[in-house]
Amino acid sequence: MTLLSVSPDIPSAQYSLYLFLAAALSIILFVGLLIKVKYTLIKSMIWTLVLFVFLYYLAYLKADEFYSIEVEGEHLVLSYIPPVKEKRVLIKDVRTVTFGLASKVGSLCFITLKMQNGDVYDSTVIFEKVSYCKNKRKALLALIDAKS
Numbered sequence: 001m002t003l004l005s006v007s008p009d010i011p012s013a014q015y016s017l018y019l020f021l022a023a024a025l026s027i028i029l030f031v032g033l034l035i036k037v038k039y040t041l042i043k044s045m046i047w048t049l050v051l052f053v054f055l056y057y058l059a060y061l062k063a064d065e066f067y068s069i070e071v072e073g074e075h076l077v078l079s080y081i082p083p084v085k086e087k088r089v090l091i092k093d094v095r096t097v098t099f100g101l102a103s104k105v106g107s108l109c110f111i112t113l114k115m116q117n118g119d120v121y122d123s124t125v126i127f128e129k130v131s132y133c134k135n136k137r138k139a140l141l142a143l144i145d146a147k148s
Helices: 009-037 041-063 130-147
Strands: 002-005 068-072 075-079 087-090 094-101 109-115 120-122
Touching: 002 130, 009 041, 094 130, 109 130
Parallel strands: none
Antiparallel strands: 002 068, 068 075, 075 087, 094 109, 109 120
């Protein structure tokens, strides 16, 4: 049973854009270090690698937001865009479900699952009114109460 489903196209496109920008900035830095600063090839490669790893980590953080929640028996299955693999969590391990606003206008929201062990799982931005996130939160809390 699907409790929350958002199109994975938007988070996937954002992740791809961040990777593109990381690659482009790394190439610009590499060429700039070789030509303008006149670093050696090895030193330029090291600085470029450091920048790319940092920017890749930032892109990975964007990908680490689920876009779908499905119920399979006693588990919630959280679906992520690649490179993050889907996660299975026990329903009884969910401490609480919250929601928040992703914009000041109130037309974008997100849902957060907080686990007993302190882990926090955030959803990608949901392009719906706040009432949609409130209703999904209520449905998730009812499911958690029923399974506990």
